[in-house]
Amino acid sequence: MNTYSETDLQRAAAAGIRAPSMHNTQPWFFRLRNGAIEILADPARQLAVADRAGWAVRLACGAAVFNARLALAVAGVPADVELGPDPADPDLIARLTPGKQRLTTYAETDLHAAIAHRHSNRAPFWPDPVPxxxxxxxxxxxxxxxxxxxxxxxxxxxxxxxxxxxxxxxxxxxxxxxxxxxxxxxxxxxxxxxxxxxxxxxxxxxxxxxxxxxxxxxxxxxxxxxxxxxxxxxxxxxxxxxxxxxxxxxxxxxxxxxxxxxxxxxxxxxxxxxxxxxxxxxxxxxxxxxxxxxxxxxxYGVPGHPTPRRAVAEVLLPSDL
Known part of the structure; x- marks a missing residue:
């Protein structure tokens, strides 16, 4: 496989949007370009006061990249990752191209399954020590x-x-x-x-x-x-x-x-x-x-609930096949 498909893009974006971001701003875009999946920062969602330099945006987008990588790996289409930023495209965070096919690891399966359940829990935790x-x-x-x-x-x-x-x-x-x-x-x-x-x-x-x-x-x-x-x-x-x-x-x-x-x-x-x-x-x-x-x-604490996310369609940029 030399290129990713629209299905792969949807799969990567659906996992990517579950990443954390400061104040849950969700500052990312996803697109398919020349057969690669690209994750980009959305500067319009950068916090003007708390994140003037864009540090939190890049942290959030990096987390989205990791989720996208997991989603592609468990689907049998693992990615090779080239991290940005690109001087010609400063909003580009990462470019994922199809890598060598391999079996999904147990660790990848477990981490991918955790994506839907991960969320920030701001309630007090129990005194039980972490082993x-x-x-x-x-x-x-x-x-x-x-x-x-x-x-x-x-x-x-x-x-x-x-x-x-x-x-x-x-x-x-x-x-x-x-x-x-x-x-x-x-x-x-x-x-x-x-x-x-x-x-x-x-x-x-x-x-x-x-x-x-x-x-x-x-x-x-x-x-x-x-x-x-x-x-x-x-x-x-x-x-x-x-x-x-x-x-x-x-x-x-x-x-x-x-x-x-x-x-x-x-x-x-x-x-x-x-x-x-x-x-x-x-x-x-x-x-x-x-x-x-x-x-x-x-x-350890009382389980909470993930915060809402925008629809995948809202974070997709037009594809350039």
Whole structure:
């Protein structure tokens, strides 16, 4: 097989749109061009305040690339991947061309099955610890895609991260435009994008260790801890070029799908990445090479529901066969 078909494009896009994105903006397009499937960023859906440099868009699109790769692999048409950006086409994230046919691996089958069930769970997690074997699987998932995952061990490391994250959150909320942007992507109805209020975390309390987005006004009993000791992982890449961010997006999605397959819930914290000074402080606190791209909260909890997605037809660009 030398070219992909419209059926392959539909299959890849249907999986790709299930990827996570900041505020569920879904900033991607898919198209068939010269027999290859291309994933492109949609600059119209880039957050003007929270994502001025396009980092979150590239992370989200990288995650969509990983989903598309899985969908093609389990259909028996695995892809060779060429990552962007292309100087001639700056919105191009990745180009997938038909690769050598092979059997689908058990790991690919399991991860593909997890796509439909993966979603951000912002509710408090149970105190049950994540087993060491599962933690190692998450670390290896990031490494396999060219990223890294640093799991924070002990209250000293966790408290240090929490201080950075809370400080970044306070900085962000001083900006009225930031709060307006967040509110504009929060919905009370069944919209095909954005975050439903029902998917939001309970409103923050002064004693909370980690900051939460204000997607919901749901209150809880005063003085009740949200999570006393959550498991937090810092996902990073070797650098901070657009290519590194795309790589990190693929690593992110493999970590999230691995977590879902293992029965874990997850949500993401980007506040310490959005504020440059906080991000640099986080990088220095980790004492390792590379650049943090996102923080992930992991644990066991009450199952939630995936947020809505736009129809596949809305994210397809005209094909050039």
């Amino acid at each position: 060491a074997e599962t933690r190692l699987r998450l670390i290896e998932a990031a490494r396999a895609e060219g990223g890294w995952l640093e799991l924070l061990v002990g209250m000293t490391a966790l408290s240090g991260f929490a201080e950075i994250a809370q400080g970044a959150d306070r900085v962000l909320h001083r900006t009225a435009r930031y709060q307006y942007e967040l509110a504009s992507w929060t919905h009370t109805d069944v919209a095909p994008d954005g975050v439903p209020i029902s998917a939001g975390a309970p409103s923050s309390e002064p004693q909370d260790l980690l900051p939460q987005r204000s997607f919901s006004d749901h209150r809880r009993a005063p003085g009740r801890d949200y999570e006393p000791e959550p498991l937090v992982g810092i996902l990073g890449a070797g650098g901070d070029r657009p290519l590194d961010q795309i790589v990190a997006g693929q690593a992110l999605q493999k970590v999230l799908l691995t977590a879902t397959s293992a029965g874990l819930a997850a949500s993401m914290l980007s506040q310490p990445i959005e504020v440059p000074a906080a991000r640099d402080q986080l990088r220095r606190s980790l004492g390792r090479r590379g650049v943090p791209q996102l923080a992930i909260r992991l644990g």
